[in-house]
Amino acid sequence: MKGNDILRYNSARLFAASRTVPDQIQAISLIQEFSFGFSVQREEIKSIGYEEILKPVVSNQRPYLNFSYFLSDVDNEKLFRMPVTSEAALLDKIPLFTGLESFDLFFLSNTEGQDFKDFASEGELSACAFINANLSSYSFEILPSGLIKVSVGFEAEDVLYDTFESISDYSFLDYDREDLQITNRNIFQIKKLI
Numbered sequence: 001m002k003g004n005d006i007l008r009y010n011s012a013r014l015f016a017a018s019r020t021v022p023d024q025i026q027a028i029s030l031i032q033e034f035s036f037g038f039s040v041q042r043e044e045i046k047s048i049g050y051e052e053i054l055k056p057v058v059s060n061q062r063p064y065l066n067f068s069y070f071l072s073d074v075d076n077e078k079l080f081r082m083p084v085t086s087e088a089a090l091l092d093k094i095p096l097f098t099g100l101e102s103f104d105l106f107f108l109s110n111t112e113g114q115d116f117k118d119f120a121s122e123g124e125l126s127a128c129a130f131i132n133a134n135l136s137s138y139s140f141e142i143l144p145s146g147l148i149k150v151s152v153g154f155e156a157e158d159v160l161y162d163t164f165e166s167i168s169d170y171s172f173l174d175y176d177r178e179d180l181q182i183t184n185r186n187i188f189q190i191k192k193l194i
Contacts (some may be wrong), residue, residue, distance in 0.1 A: 001091040012109035014067060014177065025106055028069065028076050032149065034107070036065035036130070038159070058063035063159040064129055065105065071140060071148040079103075080135055080152070102132040105154060108164055108173075125164040130156035 014034060015025040018122040038061045069076060074084040081101040107128040137153035160167070 010059055012107065014104040014173075015108060015173065017104040018079060018174065019079065019101075019103070021172070021174075023170050024172040024174050025104075025170050026079060027173075028067075030066045030070040030072060030076075030151070034065070034067040036063065036107070036128075036159075038063040039179070055057075055183065063130060063155070063156045064153065065107075065133070066135070066137075066151070066153045068149055068151040076150075082135070082138070085088060100135055102134045102157075105133045105156070106131040106164075106167075106170075127162055127164045127167055128152065129160040129162070130158075131160065132157040154167050 012033055014028045016028055018024040018026050021155070040061050042055040073092075077084050081103060083097070107130075108125045110124060133154040133156040135152065136155050138150070140148050140150040143149055165174070
């Protein structure tokens, strides 16, 4: 980023690896909040007659990310490899959430601090890639406005920081540029699930 630029609204987006196109990532829609981090577990080792206290890492770091979004259609859930209908589970008599696949998630930002839709090439996008993310929590609440807010948590095997074009497994971004446009409408419609 240049000089005193800061991360602006709409200069960053969250993406997930497409479940149908191998080298494509797709935007996760209607995100409200996003956070990530990791914890390091250490064990304190003291030895009699030795003044130094060792604190080796006893397990691998597990990066985690949490975010929330408004539920509209079930496109986000499809990206998360969640079953979006229970028909198959009922017919096959299997639990609904068995065999959820891991997948890669990406937090991409425009390095120039401009709106995300204004980048010229993928080389201008910084990437924070969460490799082999697994769904660890999923919950929703109905807000006083009647909107449904979904909160999800993921754990990943690793996290990488690079430019998008340097991530070898992915070549294409898929997102609706109209989703990034500011609107002055006071009313919007959420698609019904049933």
